[in-house]
Amino acid sequence: MSEPTLHVDVWRGTETGAFQAFELPRRAHQTILDVVTEIQREHDATLSYRFACRVGMCGSCAMVVNGRPRWTCRTRVNDVIEAGEKLRLEPLRNFTVVKDLAVEMTQFFDKWKDAKGYFEPGAQPQPDFTVVPPAAPERQAADAGIECIGCGVCYSACDVVAWDKDYLGPAALNRAWTLVNDVRDQGYEARLDAVSAGNGCQACHTHMSCTKFCPKAIAPTYSIAGLKRAVLRRSLRNVL
Amino acid sequence: MSAILFLAQRTSAFVLALAVAIHLGTILYAVRGGLTAAGILARTHGNIAFALFYGAFVIAVAIHAPIGLRNVLREWTPWRGRSLDIALALFFILLLVLGMRAVFAVFSA
Amino acid sequence: MRASHRQRGFVAAILHRLSGIALAIFLPLHFLALAAALNGAHALDSFLALTRQPLVMAAECGIVIALAIHMTLGLRVLAIEFFDFREKTFAVLSACLAAVLAVGVIFILNVG
Numbered sequence: 385m386s387e388p389t390l391h392v393d394v395w396r397g398t399e400t401g402a403f404q405a406f407e408l409p410r411r412a413h414q415t416i417l418d419v420v421t422e423i424q425r426e427h428d429a430t431l432s433y434r435f436a437c438r439v440g441m442c443g444s445c446a447m448v449v450n451g452r453p454r455w456t457c458r459t460r461v462n463d464v465i466e467a468g469e470k471l472r473l474e475p476l477r478n479f480t481v482v483k484d485l486a487v488e489m490t491q492f493f494d495k496w497k498d499a500k501g502y503f504e505p506g507a508q509p510q511p512d513f514t515v516v517p518p519a520a521p522e523r524q525a526a527d528a529g530i531e532c533i534g535c536g537v538c539y540s541a542c543d544v545v546a547w548d549k550d551y552l553g554p555a556a557l558n559r560a561w562t563l564v565n566d567v568r569d570q571g572y573e574a575r576l577d578a579v580s581a582g583n584g585c586q587a588c589h590t591h592m593s594c595t596k597f598c599p600k601a602i603a604p605t606y607s608i609a610g611l612k613r614a615v616l617r618r619s620l621r622n623v624l
Numbered sequence: 625m626s627a628i629l630f631l632a633q634r635t636s637a638f639v640l641a642l643a644v645a646i647h648l649g650t651i652l653y654a655v656r657g658g659l660t661a662a663g664i665l666a667r668t669h670g671n672i673a674f675a676l677f678y679g680a681f682v683i684a685v686a687i688h689a690p691i692g693l694r695n696v697l698r699e700w701t702p703w704r705g706r707s708l709d710i711a712l713a714l715f716f717i718l719l720l721v722l723g724m725r726a727v728f729a730v731f732s733a
Numbered sequence: 734m735r736a737s738h739r740q741r742g743f744v745a746a747i748l749h750r751l752s753g754i755a756l757a758i759f760l761p762l763h764f765l766a767l768a769a770a771l772n773g774a775h776a777l778d779s780f781l782a783l784t785r786q787p788l789v790m791a792a793e794c795g796i797v798i799a800l801a802i803h804m805t806l807g808l809r810v811l812a813i814e815f816f817d818f819r820e821k822t823f824a825v826l827s828a829c830l831a832a833v834l835a836v837g838v839i840f841i842l843n844v845g
Contacts, residue, residue, distance in 0.1 A: 605813065606813070613817075616634070640804075689757045726764040
């Protein structure tokens with residue numbers, strides 16, 4: 385008895401291009417990454433895509449699968465489509481397409497920098513170790529967001545990024561929030577400035593697509609809400 | 625939007641949360657049996673508390689609506705920059721003037 | 734339809750946005766109508782007589798519902814932003830919808 389056939393439409397090209405149809409055997413327990421790799425190795429060696437660890441640690445393999453941004457290595461075909469349905473693979477939304485399924489990540493990480501999503505040790509070393517109790521509210525808030533591996537799924541899902549190219553985006557703002565809560569960090573004021581410009585946290589409209597699709601169950605919406613509160617508290621302190 | 629606009633937007637939102645709840649409740653009660661000028665004016669004529677409440681309501685709305693529209697226009701149309709801000713400032717003035725005029729109208733009629 | 738558009742937070746945000754736009758358009762008209770009272774109660778009454786037409790009453794009901802939608806969903810946003818509310822989206826949106834429908838029904842019952 386022959387295996388059932390899997391029909392896959394894969395985006396080829398850059399911003400302009402077309403979907404190319406492939407057929408391959410549909411096997412139990414296939415992941416989307418298995419499918420893309422088989423297409424590239426057995427059917428069309430010119431297909432471009434990214435992956436690295438293939439075990440859900442690096443975030444390189446993210447792409448849009450049947451309209452939804454996901455990690456292809458951790459997504460099984462059976463979880464996306466029923467028997468007889470088609471797979472549709474596209475590059476992540478809101479990124480410039482390099483080729484086929486590979487996107488340009490530079491802008492994503494530039495916004496990370498713009499949001500001051502990096503640790504600021506300060507001009508002088510601290511005189512002693514900073515005590516950070518794990519149960520402290522700031523540490524809990526930071527811990528809720530630090531598992532981000534920069535995969536870009538949230539950025540792809542975000543409508544505000546689609547509507548406003550300048551918006552810093554959920555990943556950069558989430559990282560900024562973890563650092564706002566890092567009591568060792570010395571860049572608090574500058575970071576709040578960085579996230580409260582016109583393209584900052586205020587632009588989030590609480591669609592919560594980022595939170596829904598994050599494969600690490602991080603909730604950028606709540607991190608951004610935290611930034612909004614921190615910015616507002618500072619504004620009120622300055623006004624009063 | 626900038627931090628100042630955000631502060632104004634959210635502050636006016638809190639004011640409106642209260643004002644709209646009161647307004648909706650009043651409207652739902654007052655339209656029983658239909659809407660008449662006499663019905664409205666009987667409540668509003670010479671009523672200082674009414675005038676102050678709705679005056680504050682008008683100010684909050686005049687702040688809240690243009691800032692909200694600014695987000696919509698910036699995100700859903702190509703319009704942005706100084707001309708958009710000026711247009712919305714004019715809308716703020718329009719709402720303020722028309723609103724205060726309406727409050728005055730039913731207060732003094 | 735894009736997956737992010739099928740999810741509840743997006744639907745809520747779009748309803749909030751569209752109702753806001755409707756209200757922003759309606760408000761100047763509302764203020765102008767009320768200011769008809771400047772010409773005396775009779776002028777306001779003549780205007781209000783216009784509003785008896787079914788199409789106008791339907792539009793009024795629509796505006797009242799738009800106000801209820803905008804307020805309930807606005808309260809949701811304020812709760813998430815300022816009270817660190819971790820929502821169960823389906824429950825919250827159901828409650829908002831229930832409140833909006835209640836307002837709509839009460840309005841129709843009272844004005845009829």
